[in-house]
Amino acid sequence: xxxxxxxxxxxxxxxxxxxxxxxxxxxxxxxxxxxxxxxxxxxxxxxxxxxxxxxxxxxxxxxxxxxxxxxxxxxxxxxxxxxxxxxxxxxxxxxxxxxxxxxxxxxxxxx
Numbered sequence: 286x287x288x289x290x291x292x293x294x295x296x297x298x299x300x301x302x303x304x305x306x307x308x309x310x311x312x313x314x315x316x317x318x319x320x321x322x323x324x325x326x327x328x329x330x331x332x333x334x335x336x337x338x339x340x341x342x343x344x345x346x347x348x349x350x351x352x353x354x355x356x357x358x359x360x361x362x363x364x365x366x367x368x369x370x371x372x373x374x375x376x377x378x379x380x381x382x383x384x385x386x387x388x389x390x391x392x393x394x395x396x
Contacts, residue, residue: 301342307333308343312375314388324354326375327368346371 298306308330315326322328330347339345350368 300340304337304340304342304344306381308347308375309378309381310383310388310391312372312378313381314391315372316376317388324351324368324372327351327354327372330375343371343375347375 308326311329312326315321315329318325327347327350330344331351334340334344334348337344339348350364350371353362353364353368
């Protein structure tokens with residue numbers, strides 16, 4: 286995550302702030318990518334969690350939500366409903382003040 290923020294020339298942030306920013310960026314990318322899976326943002330954020338030592342915030346929420354996405358027994362469960370809500374929240378979070386081409390460029394390798 287720190288490498289990504291450095292690549293984007295974003296100054297150093299507290300862990301929670303960086304996690305929020307990356308979560309919003311992943312949500313925007315998932316929302317702009319044609320053919321992105323139903324839970325693309327959650328799945329990508331969940332992959333970050335172990336490498337970041339399981340931080341709090343949206344990345345942790347995505348990690349926990351991802352546990353229920355592929356389980357047939359949870360297709361009509363509160364956990365699945367929470368995952369749907371989280372994915373929608375990530376995709377529609379406050380807009381980032383970034384060039385509109387950035388999410389599109391990032392989506393070619395992330396999803």
